[in-house]
Amino acid sequence: MTKLKLRNKKSKFIMEFKLALKFVLSFVCDHVKTKAFQKACSQPAAFGTAVPVENQSEDCMYLNAWVPHGGCKKKHAMIWIYFGGFIVGDIQRFDGKVLAASADVIVFTSSYRTGPLGFLYLNDTAAPGNMGLMDQGLAIEWIYDNIKKFGGNRNRITLFGQSAGAASINYHMFSSCTQRYFQKAIIMSAAADSSFTYYSPEVVLDTGIAFATDVGCKESTVEGTLQCLRCINASTLSALQLPPNPKPSVFFRSHLSTVDALSFVSKPPAELLKDPFSIRPIPLLVGVLKNELSFFITYFVGVLQIPINVLDGIRR
Numbered sequence: 001m002t003k004l005k006l007r008n009k010k011s012k013f014i015m016e017f018k019l020a021l022k023f024v025l026s027f028v029c030d031h032v033k034t035k036a037f038q039k040a041c042s043q044p045a046a047f048g049t050a051v052p053v054e055n056q057s058e059d060c061m062y063l064n065a066w067v068p069h070g071g072c073k074k075k076h077a078m079i080w081i082y083f084g085g086f087i088v089g090d091i092q093r094f095d096g097k098v099l100a101a102s103a104d105v106i107v108f109t110s111s112y113r114t115g116p117l118g119f120l121y122l123n124d125t126a127a128p129g130n131m132g133l134m135d136q137g138l139a140i141e142w143i144y145d146n147i148k149k150f151g152g153n154r155n156r157i158t159l160f161g162q163s164a165g166a167a168s169i170n171y172h173m174f175s176s177c178t179q180r181y182f183q184k185a186i187i188m189s190a191a192a193d194s195s196f197t198y199y200s201p202e203v204v205l206d207t208g209i210a211f212a213t214d215v216g217c218k219e220s221t222v223e224g225t226l227q228c229l230r231c232i233n234a235s236t237l238s239a240l241q242l243p244p245n246p247k248p249s250v251f252f253r254s255h256l257s258t259v260d261a262l263s264f265v266s267k268p269p270a271e272l273l274k275d276p277f278s279i280r281p282i283p284l285l286v287g288v289l290k291n292e293l294s295f296f297i298t299y300f301v302g303v304l305q306i307p308i309n310v311l312d313g314i315r316r
Contacts, residue, residue, distance in 0.1 A: 038062045040090030041113045042234035044241050051090055058117070058234045063110040063139055066096040067150050071104035074153035079108045079143060079182070081136055083163035083189075085196060086114050086256055087241060106152045110139035112168075115238045116211060116229075119255035121204040124222040128261035129204060133171055137178040137264070144181040160186035162289060167197035171257060174272045177264055179280040186285040189292055192269035197257060200268065204258040211253055215240055 040051045041060035068075065080096070082089040089112075096107030112118060118132030140159070147154050159169045159182050166187035172178045173185060174192065190197055199207070212218045215237070217228035229237060241253050259265050272278040 037064075037092045040092060041111055042117055042238040043084075043088040043090070043114055044239040051088070051092075053235045056235045056238075060111050060113070061135060061138075062091075063108060063142075064091060064096065065150060066100035066107040068100050068104050068106070073151065074156070075104060075106050075151055076156040076158065077106040077108060077143060077147055077150075077152045078158045078160055079110065079140060081112075081159060081161035081165035081168045082109070083161070083165050084114060085254070086119055086132060086164045087254060089114055089164070106147070106150050108139075108143055110136065112136045112139075114164075115241050116208075116255050117234060117238055119204075119257065120208050120211070120229075121201065121255070121258055121260065122208050122212075122222045122225065123201065123205050123261060125261050126222055126226055127208065128264075129201075129255075129258050130171075130260040130262075130264050133168060133175075133257060134177075134262075134264055136168055137172065137175070137181075140172065140178055140181045155183060157182040158184040158186065160188075162188040163190045163292075164197060166190040167192050167194055167257070170269070171265055173279050173282070173284075174266075174269070175264055176266075182282075184283045184285075186287075188286075189288050191286075192257070193273060196254075198269055199254075199256045199258055201258050204256060207253060207255060211240070211255070214253075 039055050039057035039060055042056045042058060043051060045051075078099070080091075080094055082091060082094060091109040091111050094109050096109060099105065100107045112132045112135035114132055118135065119129055120127050120131075121129030140157075144154050144157060147157065159172065161169050167190040169185050169187050170190075170192035172182070192198060209218065212225050212229065215229070215232065217225055217232070219225045219228060241255070257265060259267060266272075267275075267278070
């Protein structure tokens with residue numbers, strides 16, 4: 001392992017390492033100096049979280065770390081996995097310094113790919129599905145292997161996340177690829193078996209084929225299809241998740257987690273939950289977020305012009 005070359009921004013409470021660690025698909029880690037957050041992974045403008053196209057890139061596998069000064073010598077680490085329905089999401093909006101300073105924990109945030117770039121499934125190892133989960137898994141494994149360099153303890157790692165992030169953590173609890181790299185979990189407002197976090201292989205394959213067809217890239221072979229898709233700008237390709245005239249109940253062509261071709265997810269979540277030996281028994285905190293649906297109002301009302309009756313379903 002090469003020596004870490006990290007830019008640190010000293011304050012009274014913490015050292016802040018911004019995007020110092022770059023993950024590449026060959027499972028090798030580079031270390032880069034930086035003075036600002038790196039670009040987000042390519043994604044559409046949705047849910048009021050629009051990331052400008054100029055601030056998106058395929059070169060987006062970066063990780064942030066906030067390390068408290070003083071305190072415990074072998075600190076607990078917390079790894080945040082962001083929300084966004086596996087459609088959008090980025091780490092620039094999440095600042096870990098307050099949590100790091102107040103709780104004396106090392107806080108990590110890491111990017112992962114969403115949409116077709118992160119979850120396209122064509123029933124082939126070249127397009128296996130769940131690539132976004134594998135991005136997360138690579139970051140989790142790297143933190144586990146290198147946490148000592150930050151003053152942390154590899155036996156005190158907690159994953160925490162909301163919505164798609166929470167479902168992701170649930171998948172890592174099931175996956176033999178990553179479950180050994182953390183000891184605790186906090187999941188909020190979703191799980192692996194939520195209706196918006198899992199599709200059967202049949203459904204995601206139909207979604208993948210329909211997507212390739214709609215963008216003019218359906219070829220006779222998977223490799224031919226992928227070669228065509230690779231010729232399309234990543235931000236443009238990701239934006240094509242949004243149908244030209246979205247209507248209820250299909251607002252997105254969602255590429256979701258599934259039983260993938262590489263067995264990162266080996267069985268449907270409903271089946272895994274029935275098997276007591278499939279999930280690692282660890283301390284788990286489960287909860288929901290107050291007023292969470294307000295996050296979607298700007299999209300449904302402002303963008304799609306769909307009226308929402310906030311009293312629907314409320315007994316008078």
